[in-house]
Amino acid sequence: MVMLYGRKSQVDYRAKLWACNFCFQRNQFPPAYAGISEVNQPAELMPQFSTVEYVIQRGAQSPLIFLYVVDTCLEEDDLQALKESLQMSLSLLPPDALVGLITFGRMVQVHELSCEGISKSYVFRGTKDLTAKQIQDMLGLTKPAVPVHPARPAQPQEHPSISSRFLQPIHKIDMNLTDLLGELQRDPWPVPQGKRPLRSTGVALSIAVGLLEGTFPNTGARIMLFIGGPPTQGPGMVVGDELKVPIRSWHDIEKDNARFMKKATKHYEMLANRAAANGHCVDIYACALDQTGLLEMKCCTNLTGGHMVMGDSFNTSLFKQTFQRIFSKDFNGNFRMAFGATLEVKTSRELKVAGAIGPCVSLNVKGPCVSENELGVGGTSQWKICGLDPTSTLGIYFEVVNQHNAPIPQGGRGAIQFVTHYQHSSTQRRIRVTTIARNWADAQSQLKHIEAAFDQEAAAVLMARLGVFRAESEEGPDVLRWLDRQLIRLCQKFGQYTKEDPASFRLSDSFSLYPQFMFHLRRSPFLQVFNNSPDESSYYRHHFARQDLTQSLIMIQPILYSYSFHGPPEPVLLDSSSILADRILLMDTFFQIVIYLGETIAQWQKAGYQDMPEYENFKHLLQAPLDDAQEILHTRFPMPRYINTEHGGSQARFLLSKVNPSQTHNNLYAWGQETGAPILTDDVSLQVFMDHLKKLAVSSAC
Amino acid sequence: MSQQGYVATPPYSQSQPGIGLSPPHYGHYGDPSHTGSPPGMMKPAGPLGAAAPGGMLPQGHPPHGPHQFGQNGAHAQGPPLQRFPGPPPVNSAAPSYAPYSPSTQSSYPSPVSTSSVAQLGTQLSAMHVNSYGSGMAPPSQGPPGPPSAAAAFQGPSRSPQPSILQPGSQVLPPPPTALNGPSASPLPPSTHRQDGLPGPAPPNAQYQPPPLPGQTLGPGYPLQQANYGPQMAGAQLSYPGGFPGGPAQMAGPPQPQKKLDPDSIPSPIQVIENDRATRGGQVYTTNTRGQIPPLVTTDCTIQDQGNASPRYIRCTTYCFPCTSDMAKQAQIPLAAIIKPFATIPSNETPLYLVNHGETGPVRCNRCKAYMCPFMQFIEGGRRYQCGFCNCVNDVPPFYFQHLDHIGRRLDHYEKPELSLGSYEYVATLDYCRKNKPPSPPAFIFMIDVSYSNIKNGLVKLICEELKTVLEKLPKEDQEETSSLRVGFITYNKVLHFFNVKSTLARPQMMVVTDVSEVFVPLLDGFLVSYQESQSVIHNLLDQIPEMFADSNENETVFAPVIRAGMEALKAADCPGKLFIFHSSLPTAEAPGKLKNRDDKKLINTDKEKILFQPQTNVYDPLAKDCVAHGCCVTLFLFPSQYVDVASLGLVPQLTGGTLYKYNNFQVHLDSQQFLNDLRNDIEKKIGFDAIMRVRTSTGFRATDFFGGIYMNNTTDVEMAAIDCDKAVTVEFKHDDKLSEDSGALIQCAVLYTTVSGQRRLRIHNLGLNCSSQLADLYKSCETDALINFFAKSAFKAVLHQPLKVIREILVNQTAHVLACYRKNCASPSAASQLILPDSMKVLPVYMNCLLKNCVLLSRPEISTDERAYQRQLVMTMGVADSQLFFYPQLRPIHTLDVKSTTLPAAIRCSESRLSEEGIFLLANGVNMFLWLGVSSPPELIQGIFNVPSFAHVNTDITSLPELGNPYSQTLRMIMGIIQQKRPYSMKLTIVKQREQPEMVFRQFLVEDKGLYGGSSYVDFLCCVHKEICQLLN
DSSP states (O other), X not given: OOOOOOTTSEEETTTTEEEOTTTOOEEEOOGGGTTOOSSSOOGGGOTTOOEEEXXXXXXXXXXXXXXXXXXXXXXXXXXXXXXXXXHHHHHHSOTTOEEEEEEESSEEEEEEOOOSSSEEEEEEETTOOOOHHHHHHHTTOSOOOSOSOTTSOOOOOOOSOGGGXXXXXXXXXXXHHHHHHHHOOOOOSOOOTTBOOOOOHHHHHHHHHHHHHHHOTTSOEEEXXXXXXXXXXXXXXXXXXXXXXXXXXXHHHXXXXXXXXXXXXXXXXXXXXXXXXXXXXXXXXXXXXXXXXXXXXXXXXXXXXXXXXEESOTTSHHHHHHHHHHTOBOTTSOBSOEEEEEEEEEEOTTEEEEEEESSOEEOOOOOTTBOSSOSSXXXXXXXXXXXXXXXXXXXXXXXXXXXXXXXXXXXXXXXXXXXXEEEOTTSOEEEEEEEEEEEOOOTTTTHHHHHHTOOHHHHHHHHHHHHHHHHHHSOHHHHHHHHHHHHHHHHHHHOEEEXXXXXXXXXXXXXXXXXXXXXXXXXXXXXXXXXXOHHHHHHHHHHHTTSOHHHHHHHHSOEEEEEXXXXXXXXXXXXXXXXXTTOEEXXXXXXXXXXXXXXXXXXXXXXXXXXSGGGHHHHHHHHHHHHHHHHHHHHXXXXXXXXXXXXXXXXXXXXXXXXXXXXXXXXXXXXXXXXXXXXXOOSOOHHHHHHHHHHHHHOSOX | OTTSSOOOOOOEESSOTTXXXXXXXXXXXXXXXXGTSTTSOOOIIIIIHXXXXXXXXXXXHHHHHHHHSOOOSSOXXXXXXXXXXXXXXXXXXXXXXXXXXXXXHHHTTSSOHHHHHHHHHHHXXXXXXXXXXHHHHHHXXXXXXXXXXXXXXXXXXXXXXXXXXXXXXXXXOHHHHHHHBTSSOSHHHHHHHHHTOOTTOGGGGGGOSTTOSSOOOXXXXXXXXXXXXXXXXXXXXXXXXXXXXXXHHHHOSHHHHHTTSSOSSOOHHHHHHHHHHHHTXXXXXXXXXXXXXXXXXXXOEEEOXXXXXXTTEEESBSEEESSHHHHHHHOOOOEEXXXXXXXXXXXSOOOOEEOOGGGOXXXXXXXXXXXXXXXXXXXXXXXXXXXXXXXXXXXXXXXXXXXXXXXXXXXTTTXXXXXXXXXXXXXXXXXXXXXXOOOOOEEEEEEEOSHHHHHTTHHHHHHHHHHHHGGGOOOXXXXXSOOOEEEEXXXXXXXXXXXXXXXXXXXXXXXXXXXXXXXXXXXXXXXXXXXXXXXXXXXXXXXXXXXXXXXXXXXXXXXXXXXXXXXXXXXXXXXXXXXXXXXXXXXXXXXXXXXXXXXXXXXXXXXXXXXXXXXXXXXXXXXXXXXXXXXXXXXXXXXXXXXXXXXXXXXXXXXXXXXXXXXXXXXHHHHHHHHHHHXXXXXXXXXXXXXXXXXXXXXXXXEEEESSOEEXXXXXXXXXXXXXTOOEEEEEEESSOOOTTTOEEEEEEEEEEOTTSXXXXXXXXXXXXXXXXXXXXXXXXXXXXXXXXXXHHHHHHTTTSOHHHHHHHHHHHHHHXXXXXXXXXXXXXXXXXXXXXXXXXXXXXXXXXXXXXTTTOOOTTSOHHHHHHHHHHHHTOOHHHHHHHHSOEEEESTTOOTTOOSOOOOBOSSGGGOOTTOEEEEEOSSEEEEEEOTTOOHHHHHHHHSSSSXXXXXXXXXXXXXXXXXXXXXXXXXXXXXXXXXXXXXXXXXXXXXXXXXXXXXXXXXXXXXXXXXXXXXXXXXXXXXXXXXXXX
């Protein structure tokens, strides 16, 4: 067993030996470490460096690969905007990156980029499912037979690989490709009245996957799929081309009326798995007012670590900036992305890995540290993550193994090591190792210790991921019940109360926010599909399953800031009571940034006070949330939907649907007026939720 | 011919006793008198004279005579039917010898055929006579004799041959006569020749050559005989008989002598020349029903006065028999060869266009015939009776017009549809697909860019040429630029489509690799206006050769290429034409993939027909789809080996396209021929998405159609396109009686889309006579049309029947037709006489040419592809083309008068007409040969080739150098004239006498025995005569 060093190791400096903390094997330091001593420790051994990264020099470096797959069934201005974005992106790519272009509509075109004087593309019918082999044959990727003409002198092998016809270094074909994109036309096939354009997304993606599979297997690559509508023909079609038949809704799905869904999902899953197996990630940029079939295609991004971006149009800053941000660089000028990673988890013997939830696929590596109980993607100690960026986060679940014959030693520590092999955007292969250790505490006698060490935010996010994972694979209501039961159990275990007396129920500080997170989680689009299309649900869940803790928390419980003349901006409760006439609210739900002007503020603004010199302070007040919003917008990926609204505005619903409905039309008068905005909903408020929770927690019935 | 020994027996027409002057007239062969003389000899004298003039059908003829029958040059008067009394076959012939001397002629008329024979003999070059004679002799003794006889003949003949030319000098022949005596008159045959009657030949059908002076080759003869041998035996006897019939004619003593020069058997050249002499340069007005037009070879001006010009419709006979019994009796095919888009010379009026606006053409309610001169207006103009179905229709109000005193509408001369045989209607939306006006058609150019085509420079050649030829896309007269759109595809194993939209900076290429289910990858930008996209197109055409310069792809597909073009037209919703430039057997994995299945072992078996059938069943449905979408396919083939023309050519054939084939194409030699074809094909007048319907008056109907057509049912002739060179041959059958009064009316309506996308109807009307007299029928026949029909029906049958059967049918039918005439129309005569109706004088020689065509010859030496190609070629030919194709033009060049613009007179296609000192030009519409005799005059060689001597002439060249001297200029001009108006550019081959390539040239000397079999004219005539005799017995 090869172990990487970590600070959890026991080291014998004199003998130049170290003992592995996971398997207790004693190992010799390699020659490079000859000089180590107590005073000359390598970084690996320093406690402050829990994470160490190694660069591997072996092996050929492969360039970054970007394969654009572009829908041409777009409106003229949408297509124009998309073309510009794509052209812009070329300038952001490193010169040696390989790029390829596939466009599709009724047909699928694979563009050959190396041609001089003429633009050449291979065209495929959009209705015919082709195997990887067929695709490679048709693209001429298979080795041609030995030249047939003995008379002809053997061709000098100018082309290192045939694939180069479709994937070319950007510095060679920059101009060519820019022109090509510039000349890109809308799909020319006429779309009769009452029909959707025929869009062969399924075949296009299949060809993209097949192309990379045949040319660059096991090399990091990014397939970027840009779609402006649902696939309407061929394998992977989501809806027919008759406009009178609407695309499936949750209602249809529940009624089992979505006739293309299962087949399409299967098609995309197959593609996603193939792409993942080859270390290629798939991004989906879907910009349309209607659904585009993200529900069916979600696995492509979810399994390969690709991005999913949903917008109304390619001609919006949401898309443009999001897209641009993909190519943002770090201080070293490297892309903030990595490819083809494998994550391996090693544990000390008291722990076993139950599973992971995130943008990954299982590598099906069994081992002694793999638990039999699966949570998320389990049954393995290694996962493949084809696309990584700084926010990519996996939730990993462990199980404590309580063996009766080998109890956990008191005062010992459980250790976990995460080993991530990946292809850095500088094209180096790297290994990053993170090692952590935690003290063991006895669940009976040391409950306080556990309570004090509880990270309720992390716990909420991990529970939420589990919940969402279940929601994706199981029925919705059951998930809510399951979540409730877990919450009640937690409260029963860690709450302080007198049996059957709800009023006596208390939770310590380290748990105090947890029920509130659960309340908002229950209402969130991750678990509730009401008011969301299947695509939207898929989109929200996609991001929830890959973002880091902070962002995930924002998603669960949006942040609300209030701006007023009464003082500096302050965070306020996500509650209808916070909606006041003389306030400006700024809500960040991760997916949306909402600026909401209270009734009075809105009237002032309409009256134009902000333009009067004497009311400059009002102008500043109006400006403050805008500035703060910009700050968020600058860092967020994907770009949130930016909503500027006011009291009574139609867009105010984004705010109203998120806040805790402490005042509704049902209890409005009981609460009196002027204390906030009533929400027209039958949803229970946090207060009611807590009351029930307390009642159930103290009840001995459950 | 003239020189050859044949003594012209005094031709005499039965009808016109007087006429007989010139030997040229060939009426019946065989003496009428024959019967009289027991031996089968002919006693021309008595019976002939009498019978011919009076009794013969010809009565009517005399008047017509001049017009209808181009008489042999000199003797224009040629009565319709002339008989040539064969020389008396009888042994008695011997006596006749004496007569040989010129003086004998007078005797011709005299009862003793022998005498006539003798005369002939004398006239004939010694050779002929000899040969025959000798041959005859043996046969006379016993029929089988021929072979040996033949051999014998040769001997004598050879020696004489050289001298042959001067008939007079070598009178030696007499010997033969002697021979005649005994058996079937061997001698007689020779005499026949003189008359143009091959009759004598019978003994050994194969004799063929004997007459030919030039042919020393003797060896061949004997063999031939073998074929006929058996039959001959019996028949032979009779042949000889054929003497110049009309005693009366004969009478003109001086004449016969003078005319000794022409050959004794009917000469196509003579027939053509006669017709040209009598009718050439005149105005032919089509104002009478059943008129017999001038021959196709005769130039004249045609004025439409109620019947379609013969340029559009020609018939096998212009007088239909009244009953089907009669038709069966005569076995003359009743057929029309319709060339609806025939080119009209500029001095004739183009078709008028009638536009009735939204109401569309006026049509009979019952049979849907279109308004035409055959509609009879009645009741003061309120109603009209349809000439086809006799239904009485109301005249639509907008169309009403009063009648004049003779019951004719007052606007008769103002409306083309009332006064003309041919005119056009603007079609209404009802006549359009889906009731939508059609889009302008498109041309799609599809170039095979596989390795060999790139390598040999063909692709570059095509691309270069397209740049200029596209400037000349066909357009309507009033249009400034053509509304045709163009598209481009290249292919090898996969297809490359090109987007040449005018807004593009550079063309876009789209590769479709899914050939199993080919589709059109683009719509917008594929079919473009050449004018608008010119720069992009030029850019593309410049690039194509470069683009594939490194390609080493050998394999090609074919069916997917057609399908792609068809789908493209379908997607664009317009009709159009594909120009495919292809060179190899499509072996790549795809629909329509072909194997090399050229199996010579099948030849001469019942399975031989398989070679003419397509190899897979992919092409037929493909053709059907193409026709259904108005997609015409023209294929340019550049094979270097077997490419299975039978399969590849099917779609072009069924879609009304043209197949061009250039064997072993070499850019530096064959470019000009190909480019001329390409230009011509692109520029020629064409109608798209056509459907033709032939309506007839009651009593008969169209039953069979031949041509580049597709038929989904029995009446609608569908053509994806039809151009000015395509003809459809239609066969008619009786289904009731026809009346002499109302005649037989034919209306051919073609609904089509013009090059500018206008939907039109083209109507051709033709009225024929009907008669219950067989004689009328026979005198109204047109042999050129008959051969066209026979060729097409035989070539169609090739797909289903063994060739042997087909050949037998042809021979039998020929014999039957002639026997029927002999039996019913000719004056009584000896059975041994061969009597031909004047209108069918050249039927035997033409029929023999057809039988000798490589399609019908089962010989492994002939490439299967070539046979399939020629089969296809003929299927769409018009009468003029088939005439030339089967009987090539052979013209002496060494006698060229450089100061005259007239073509040198053609001579008969026989080696005996060539001379060592001569240079001859032969053309059949597909090939052209310049034959150089070994002793060609050096100054001519110098003038034409710019080399000092015969030996220096480079025979590889395919075009003559342009030299400033008059010889060169004149010769080139002559070649230009011959080429003019021919649908195919003829490939020029220079042939030197006695060099190997001469063998190829020989095949075109169709009166001689074929290189690969096929009898000589003389032999065939004997054979036919024998058959006739059997029938008559």
